[in-house]
Amino acid sequence: MKTSAALTRLLGIDLPLIQAPMAGASTVELAAAVSNAGGLGSLGSAMMTPDELRKTTGALRAVTNKSFNLNFFVHDEPDLAHHDAGPMREALAPYFAEFGLGAVPAPASPAPAFNDEMLELVLELRPRVASFHFGLPAAHAVKALKETGIVILGSATTAAEARALESGGADAIIAQGHEAGGHRGTFLDHVDLGTVGTMALVPQVVDAVRLPVIAAGGIGDERGIAAAFMLGAAGVQLGTAYLACPEASVHPVHRKALAEASDHSTVVTKLFSGRPARAIRNRLTEELRPHEGNAAPFPAQRPLVAPLTSASAKANHAEFMQLWSGQAAALSRPEPAAEKTTRLMHEARKLMRE
Numbered sequence: 001m002k003t004s005a006a007l008t009r010l011l012g013i014d015l016p017l018i019q020a021p022m023a024g025a026s027t028v029e030l031a032a033a034v035s036n037a038g039g040l041g042s043l044g045s046a047m048m049t050p051d052e053l054r055k056t057t058g059a060l061r062a063v064t065n066k067s068f069n070l071n072f073f074v075h076d077e078p079d080l081a082h083h084d085a086g087p088m089r090e091a092l093a094p095y096f097a098e099f100g101l102g103a104v105p106a107p108a109s110p111a112p113a114f115n116d117e118m119l120e121l122v123l124e125l126r127p128r129v130a131s132f133h134f135g136l137p138a139a140h141a142v143k144a145l146k147e148t149g150i151v152i153l154g155s156a157t158t159a160a161e162a163r164a165l166e167s168g169g170a171d172a173i174i175a176q177g178h179e180a181g182g183h184r185g186t187f188l189d190h191v192d193l194g195t196v197g198t199m200a201l202v203p204q205v206v207d208a209v210r211l212p213v214i215a216a217g218g219i220g221d222e223r224g225i226a227a228a229f230m231l232g233a234a235g236v237q238l239g240t241a242y243l244a245c246p247e248a249s250v251h252p253v254h255r256k257a258l259a260e261a262s263d264h265s266t267v268v269t270k271l272f273s274g275r276p277a278r279a280i281r282n283r284l285t286e287e288l289r290p291h292e293g294n295a296a297p298f299p300a301q302r303p304l305v306a307p308l309t310s311a312s313a314k315a316n317h318a319e320f321m322q323l324w325s326g327q328a329a330a331l332s333r334p335e336p337a338a339e340k341t342t343r344l345m346h347e348a349r350k351l352m353r354e
Contacts, residue, residue, distance in 0.1 A: 003234035007212040010151055010171060011235075012067040012128050014038035015345045017225075018174075018214060019337070020239030021071030021131065022182060022248075023047050025324070028059045030247035033337035035066035038345075040129065042069040047111045050121050057125050067128035069153070072114040075134045078274070078297035080107055087294040088304060095284075095320065099311040107296035108303045114141070123148050131155070131174070134275075135165075135187035142169040155185030155216075157194030157201070159208040164188060172212040174237055175205040179218025181240045181326035183277040184268070191275055191298075199231070206232035220331030222347035229352060238344075240325050244332035245340060253318045257282075261329035272309070272322045274301035280323035284308070 004016040011018075015038040019031065023044025031041030043060065045053050053070070060068055089104040096104050114132065119141045122130055131153035136142055145152055146169060154170040156162035162173045176185045177198025186194030196204075198217040206213050215228035216237035225236045243250050243258055250258070257265075257280045268276045269285045275298035279285065284305070295301045305320070312320035333340065 003212055003232070004229070007172060007214070007234040010212065011040050013040050015341065016214075016235035017341055017345055018042065018069070018235060018237040019242050019341075020182075020216065020237050021045070021069065022239055022243070022324070023071070025243055025248050025250055027247055027249050028056060028063065030242060030245060030249075030337050031060055031068055032064040033245075033247050034242070034341050035064045035068050037338035037341040039341045040067055040069055042071055042131070045070045046073040046114075046133070049111075050117060053118070053121060054125070057127070069129035069131050070122065070125070070127045071131045071133065072118065072137075073134055073299075074114045074132050074137050075275070075298055077113060078107070078109055078300040080109075080296070080300055083107065083296055083300075084294075085296060085304070088291060088296065088301075091288060091291040091294065092304060092308065095308055099308065099315075101307050101311060105303050105307070107300035109300050110302050111299065116141070119144060122150070126150065129153060133183060133185050136168045136170060139168075146171075153214070156205060157184060157186045158188065158196060159201075159204045161186070161188050161194070162205040162209050162213075166209045166211055170211065172214060172234070173205060173209055174214045174216050175202045175233070177201050177215075177217030178268075179278075179327040180216055181243075181266070181278045181329075182324045183273065183275055186276070198228075202228060202231040202233050218326055218328045220326070220328030222344050222351055224328065224331075225344055225348035226351040229348070240329050241332045241340065241344075242337060243325070243329075244334045245337040246334070247337045251313050251321065253313065253316055253321060254323050255334075257318050257323045258325055258329045258332065259334070261325055263327055263330065265329070266325050266327055270295040270301065272302065272305055274298035277324065278326060280318075280325045280329075282321065282323060283319035
């Protein structure tokens with residue numbers, strides 16, 4: 001566990017467990033509970049405005065003095081001038097009519113990628129950790145963050161991406177296996193690639209870089225945590241496991257779907273955002289699957305389906321909701337986040353001793 005000790009020192013935490021950011025589902029209460037229990041709580045900040053991020057970070061600091069992580073997207077801004085939205089809008093039109101939603105809106109970017117305005121705010125807020133999805137921000141941003149003492153985490157879905165993150169200035173690598181829920185972090189190859197499973201990915205990333213490696217994807221209980229450490233990981237990031245906690249912001253219909261999920265309940269789809277993301281299958285993912293290729297570039301697809309997902313949620317129907325989930329949802333217990341954090345680490349260490 002020497003590598004774990006190095007990671008916990010780097011992050012300023014006691015337990016090498018990280019709560020995945022999960023924009024939309026992570027809350028101040030969830031992040032604080034994990035951090036106060038000794039792990040690293042995270043806030044999915046990619047869709048927040050600067051004012052929202054300032055307010056939310058202040059609320060988090062009011063309930064914990066421990067380390068926490070702010071997470072951001074560093075995608076390319078969508079080129080909508082060369083995108084034909086007609087086929088996707090035509091495919092969605094019957095469903096909008098079914099809910100009486102009127103015309104399908106045009107694609108639009110709901111929030112910018114990590115930019116200099118957000119950089120200045122993060123430098124001011126000074127979280128212990130900032131993590132990034134879809135690569136790293138520009139070199140000047142990485143330099144400024146590191147000079148401020150902020151630890152940088154980046155997600156890799158291949159060993160090549162891990163090496164790119166290391167050379168780009170990351171302090172630790174999140175090795176995201178294909179089993180993970182939510183968005184794939186692939187950034188070097190085509191977004192449809194980066195499909196290596198956690199069991200195969202983690203040891204190859206460990207061998208490829210000199211940085212601490214954090215295993216993520218399909219890890220739902222103490223057995224998965226212990227296995228990740230045996231593969232050489234210095235820490236573990238859990239997402240779907242924390243969605244079952246009462247502190248997470250999860251619609252009751254989503255909670256029910258997670259509780260009833262099996263190992264083959266999920267699908268990777270572009271239909272919700274324009275980038276591959278793993279969610280529980282429903283009517284939208286199955287009936288609109290032939291139109292995946294017509295999705296607007298990330299994140300501009302989101303406004304096209306948002307009215308439909310909102311209407312479905314208001315009607316308490318899962319048919320068109322974005323039910324993010326990894327492949328190990330069936331392993332998750334509905335327990336308080338602090339209790340889950342300490343229990344999982346205790347039981348994983350017990351397994352490793354045995």
